[in-house]
Amino acid sequence: MKHDPQVSIHPLAQFAATLRWDDVPAAVQQRAEDLWVDWFGSVLAGQGARPVQSITRFALSQGLAGGPSEVLGQDAATSPMMAALANAAASHVAEQDDVHNGSVFHPAAVVFPPALAVAQSIGASGAELMAACVAGYEVGIRVGEFLGRSHYRIFHTTATAGTLAAAAAVGRLLGLTPAQMQHAFGSAGTQSAGLWEFLRTGADSKQLHTAHAAAAGLMSAYLAKDGFTGAQDIFTGPQGLAAGMSTDADPTRLTDGLGTRWATAETSFKWHASCRHTHPAADALLQVMQDH
Template identity: 40%
Template sequence: MAAITAEIAAYCAGLDFASLPAEVQERTRFLVLDLVGNIVRGRHDAESTPALIAASRALGLAAGGSAVLGDSARYTPAGAAFLNGALAHSLDFDDTHAAGTLHPGAPVIPAALAAAEMVGADGRTVLSAIVAGYEVTCRLAVALPGGDHYDRGYHPTATCGAFGAAAAAGRVFGLDAAAMQDAFGIALSQAAGSLQFLANGAWTKRFQVGWSAMNGLAAATLAREGFRGASEAFEGKAGFLRAYAPNPQPERAVRGLGQEFELMQTAVKPYPSCRYGHACVDAAIALRGELGLKPEEVESVTMGLPNKGMLLVGAPLAYKQNPQNVVDGQFSGPFVVSCGLATGHMGWDSYALLQDPTVRSLLPKINCVEDPEVQALFPDYMAGKLTVRARGQDHVRLVKVAKGEPDNFLTEAELRAKFHGLADAVLGAERAAQLADAVIGLEKAADVNGLMRLGAPMMAARLAGE
């Protein structure tokens, strides 16, 4: 058995942002910008935030000097990692990695930022750490592989994310390869996350991602202080890959390590919902515009999805056709397509339409099926096929590469527009623009303190939990 853990640990310990290809550097900055916008708005709007804030205060996590973006209060490092991680995932608008079936940024970036505040790390170090965290998170997911892990009921964003968070925090702390292995061994004792949230739209999906960010920070901190972690955390007999999936491919975790970047296979979301529905939303908005469709003209709709997409957004159909809360809506293919057909738009504010009569009238008309053509494209493409019957005709649109996918990535202008759509309501447009500039210029920053300060609202804003 190859020494997978040791090889990954050595890579993370030695990773230097300045030596990375220019396109990897740029994409990393863009991914940080995307996640920061999610955190700021999640602190303001997500319905689970008041309980998270109250519990963090009760647990003593709100008594420190670390920042939560979108909040003017200060928290402990653990509290900041936890809350920034949970808030990043609360809108379901954060980045995705198709082959790994996860969201790598939400556990990794908050751990890196919290660690950076602890030790005063500079921006180049933080960006180096974030790349390390993405590579660990995504490479473990594809080595499981993610589909088998999902079938066992695990949530890979949380499970794999704990190791990515440990890698990120460990790189910020300057851990050597041996200590990085210890950090992974400690994270192994904390890797958890269940898909049972799908049964009732539970908020545990958000919680467990934030908790994994905190777990990774804790693992790296323990390793920094000399605490011994389990060896062979990834490939061992009771290691992560063998314990959490039936047929792992450990060698896949190190294939092309340092030469091929899984970070570059990460997509960003133009819509705040499960990624499996996005291609069909693209199709719905396009067909509505091209045909001038009115909602009342729609007779029936069929969403063609891959198998994993059916699991998350298509079945059971009766449940997906009757979403009652935001989480239900985020994982309802019929709802997001209804919004696209009814309004030509699917944004965070679309969840105010959960009980809208026009949207409700479309929901029972939308069926979800596993489509062989779409399945054949997965996981290389997060494709979708929409068939809309209207005016007595079937209008079919296959979207192979959804907007935001690595091969159809958002431009900086589009990312900034998404960022302002999230952050302006909390920070004001001018401060949000300053925060965006700070993120894009992070590599030259002496520390992250200025960036984190810009993430605190100065204007009167209604914060959840206040």
């Protein structure tokens, strides 16, 4: 795959493709490692849920038996894509996975599962794995901020921005060039999906959202590595993400402080097993109960 010299490389693709663990400040490294440990608790807590079990059974039936990538908590291993599918489903069901408030995005559920699956498959080092995860966080959070609150009214941002976050993390592990990363973003963006309509009946779609984002992002990166091309202006093109999924998209958010502002460090932990929007009320109730 040759890069068209008339097409400029988006700074976000350049950043994701070239980030090294040594480039990440020590405090951000520590936060990334803490987020990793926190994610393990979420995925293990969620793996027994009924919707997750359905997706896991599907993944194990369709994937390579005894493959290189673990399905956590299941004493089973399969292909990277199917392991990412199952682990991402389990990551977002206990409602205690991490959150970035500004982007309304839960990075761990869609970054760590595909990154771990691929790292196990290719024998990546711990530093390579964590650099890829930080790349995924930084990309996903910025895409969520870019798409804005109008997007969130209809779309589950963790599912949509998460597809690009997964592509960034896996692409970094695979050693994609910046041009290849841009193609991976194009393929991931065209697969971005996840509608809130399921909330009306309490359907199981939320687990499908994270599973699909992780698997689709992984596939996008592998395809780009093999020369598969994607849209070159998936963010702001006339038929791209902003045009189809937002009325208040802000392209400046994609590169805001890139390499100096570490959105990974802005990501927080949940102290209650519920949507972050409910936490102030929960804290207030607990304080009243303690005082009275």
